[in-house]
Amino acid sequence: MSEEILNYFIIFLYLIPVFAFISWRTRVHQRRERAHITELEENTKAGLMEPASLHPKINSALCIGCNTCAPACPEGNVLGIIGSRVELINPTHCIGHGACAIACPVGAITLVFGTEKRGVDIPTLNPNFETNIPGIFIAGELGGMGLIRNAVTQGNQAIENIAKKPGVGKGGKLLDVVIVGAGPAGFSATLGAHKLNLKYVTLEQETFGGTVSHYPRGKIVMTQPAILPIVGKVNFRETTKEALMEFWEKTRKQTDIKINTQEEMTAVEPIDGGFVVKTAKKEYRTKTVLLTIGRRGSPRKLDVPGEDQTKVVYRLIDPEQYRGQHVLVVGGGDSALEAALSIADEPGSTVTLSYRSGSFNRAKPKNRDKVDAAQQAKKLTVLYSSNVKNIKAKTVELEHEGKMLEIPNDIVIISAGGVIPMPMLKKMGIEVVTKHGTT
16 A cells, blocks of 8 residues: 555544534534424414513624523523524523623624513613612612522622712711612612611611512522622522522621611602602601612502402412412412412412413423423413403402303412502603613
């Protein structure tokens, strides 16, 4: 064998594993792409294409199909490669982590609120979280950031920006900041204000923890590692509401931060040099205001006859109290599904879950699967495409698929989300815009 032929043979031997690897990668890509196409078609058919929160929007002209974004998503299976570009194949799985946008090397992903079909009302904010009213800032759920980690981060960032305002931290008769709300964003902001030695007051209309403190007993809280002022990095990933609140309470005592619970803010009015924040107990004069209130403080109501009865509530705390009762849960988000499932586990309870749409497109897949299993096991009844028409003393009337239905009822739990406190924001002069797939 000549030396030239031998060299060709050696090159061929080296190329065999290369070709084998390329062939294997091609088959894997084709198999994955077929799965993504199938998933996208099924979700489109099922009406599961409307994201529930902040979500990625992909610029196909910039996308290079490198697939660094999809694996970066903590929820998994939200994005997928179809052809040579990334697409949103499971929009309802997305809860706004934003890891995909960070991972994209070419800036092809933008995080947006709302879609063409479903608008989301968001206060107008500058990059430093200041509203159109100088001195009034917003962080957390009210600004569209419902994820605990994001709210914690925003609360701290907002306080850092407030500390840069002229006159803040320089003493005087006025407080540096009044923080309204003690949920994740307010808690983080309070720690930040304490760390920076600002003169602050934190007000909470209910209990410390805000919305989180009112989650149902045993609810799994999905979160990611976050950095809290003073405390440092917190490595919670998936824990119960009780464990998270226990950690927050421990931190509150160790840091000696002050939070005025059961003190609701009733008005914010401008004064020379700042604002006066009014409550039923006191007035606070301050240079700045940070609103970290949630949207659920104003629950969305059904506006039907009988809704003013005491048997109608807007949150579930302890499923055990509904043992042996006929319960109607209204809503299609995670809170509604989790409430129905937890009550259905109580002995003697009869649970009906009513939702106006034909699918639970706003809920996590895990909760949807649990509801399907509970329905098959006849532990609860699901009424898709239904609307409550009348709440009576012992029954509830619903319209279901064009027909009227009356079912026995002791308790109605309305888990239809919250509405942005528009009257309060308008009174302050804060601008609110409806986002239809924009930042």
